[in-house]
Amino acid sequence: MSHEWGNYPENFTPKMYWGARAILERDSSGPGKALYLLHDRQSFEQLDGSQRDQDVFFNWINTKALPELRRLARENRFYEWKDLVTIQSEDGSFMCQATPKNSGGEYLYIGCWEVNSEK
Secondary structure, eight states: OOOOSSSOOOOOOSEEEEEEEEEEETTTTTTSEEEEEOOOGEEEETTTTTOOHHHHHHHHIIIIHHHHHHHHTTTTTOOSSSSSSEOOOHHHHEEEEEEESTTTEEEEEEEEHHHHHHH
């Protein structure tokens, strides 16, 4: 796959990348929004030289990054282009950035990657 979906870093090529364009939909139970992922709006790539196992990467995405993004969506934190959120793993191995990219709060462009540990 490619980095077709999501929020790809601009200043380097990550060794491992997962991206998605998620839907932000009004949640009838509160003032915020619910975050939905679609299987055909996600992409993944792992390049030679990746230092981390993809199972560890996806575990971090599913247990840390996505729950935090869902919490922020419920608080209605994604609306303007500048609403960029950055989440980093405790050990510094992974980074996630998400922004609505001026979609008026209808989509969330998510990019998660392995932080390049090379100096």
